[in-house]
Amino acid sequence: GAGVSQSPSNKVTEKGKDVELRCDPISGHTALYWYRQRLGQGLEFLIYFQGNSAPDKSGLPSDRFSAERTGESVSTLTIQRTQQEDSAVYLCASSLSRLAGGQGETQYFGPGTRLLVL
Amino acid sequence: AQSVTQLGSHVSVSEGALVLLRCNYSSSVPPYLFWYVQYPNQGLQLLLKYTTGATLVKGINGFEAEFKKSETSFHLTKPSAHMSDAAEYFCAVSMEYGNKLVFGAGTILRVKS
Numbered sequence: 001g002a003g004v005s006q007s008p009s010n011k012v013t014e015k016g017k018d019v020e021l022r023c024d025p026i027s028g029h030t031a032l033y034w035y036r037q038r039l040g041q042g043l044e045f046l047i048y049f050q051g052n053s054a055p056d057k058s059g060l061p062s063d064r065f066s067a068e069r070t071g072e073s074v075s076t077l078t079i080q081r082t083q084q085e086d087s088a089v090y091l092c093a094s095s096l097s098r099l100a101g102g103q104g105e106t107q108y109f110g111p112g113t114r115l116l117v118l
Numbered sequence: 119a120q121s122v123t124q125l126g127s128h129v130s131v132s133e134g135a136l137v138l139l140r141c142n143y144s145s146s147v148p149p150y151l152f153w154y155v156q157y158p159n160q161g162l163q164l165l166l167k168y169t170t171g172a173t174l175v176k177g178i179n180g181f182e183a184e185f186k187k188s189e190t191s192f193h194l195t196k197p198s199a200h201m202s203d204a205a206e207y208f209c210a211v212s213m214e215y216g217n218k219l220v221f222g223a224g225t226i227l228r229v230k231s
Binding site: 004029033035040041042043044045048056057059091095105107108109111 | 162181
């Protein structure tokens with residue numbers, strides 16, 4: 001596709017349920033990022049995938065959060081036993097990362113998944 | 119740890135007036151700097167970025183920003199505001215391997231007619 005896509009666009013769930021969010025990066029982009037945007041706040045980094053390297057999970061807020069990516073394709077972010085504080089917009093981004101370390105590469109963002117935990 | 123401060127969560131200007139959105143970062147080494155814009159109900163869009171070279175960076179829609187190392191700032195400006203500029207603007211920095219971005223809290227720009 002032309003851009004980063006995410007699904008679902010909106011998700012309402014009950015506290016304690018598990019949710020799975022999906023991200024389709026731009027074709028050919030080796031790097032993929034997940035961020036969280038809480039109401040009235042900036043984006044928080046969650047996790048980063050670069051090719052076949054071990055992911056950088058340093059931003060995951062708790063062990064209830066996990067993410068997977070197969071090769072350079074789709075990624076899924078899973079939140080287990082959701083809590084009300086997990087309510088946020090979850091944004092996915094991808095970049096080419098041609099440069100060593102990927103510094104300075106433009107990240108292209110998807111429209112986000114708006115998660116509401118009741 | 120890196121941090122980004124955007125002064126003013128809300129900025130209001132008149133149409134045709136100068137737009138100035140402030141961004142300061144904390145870093146001991148020059149980072150990579152970005153401004154993103156988020157229009158209502160849309161995703162983030164890159165306005166401009168500084169990596170190396172010229173410190174005055176021009177972006178889309180008439181915006182520009184200047185990297186000032188001595189002031190650790192990367193303020194965003196536009197000479198004349200348009201109604202269509204109303205949006206939320208985010209400053210971000212990256213200096214670590216992998217390019218993970220650290221964002222400011224955002225500034226909502228309102229343009230009055």
